[in-house]
Amino acid sequence: MIDKRIGKRIKQRREELGLTQEEFAEKLGLTTNYISTLERGASFPRCEKLILILNGLETSADAIFCDVVNHSSNYRISELSEKMQKLPPEEQKRILDMVEFMIKQANEK
DSSP: OOOHHHHHHHHHHHHHTTOOHHHHHHHHTOOHHHHHHHHTTSOOOOHHHHHHHHHHTTOOHHHHHTTTSTTOHHHHHHHHHHHHHTSOHHHHHHHHHHHHHHHHHHHHO
């Protein structure tokens, strides 16, 4: 069974780029029906089309597979770091203090 989270991430990234399914399909030389099928999680692209789609989304495979591949924590750490940098300094400190506390607790187990 195809993991629907992958299709959801493809759709999310396409929308972040401000593209409709039609515009995205045209940009890649694919059909709108094919893009719709991917986004619903009803099918999965072959390697060549996956690369085309990732390039069209201007993103990495980690960004699309981060919640389905077990070893993608480096991507998530990087993504969270970028989001944190956009927060006010006091919020950054609060979050870092919480994470540091949680790491300390994890190490004590």
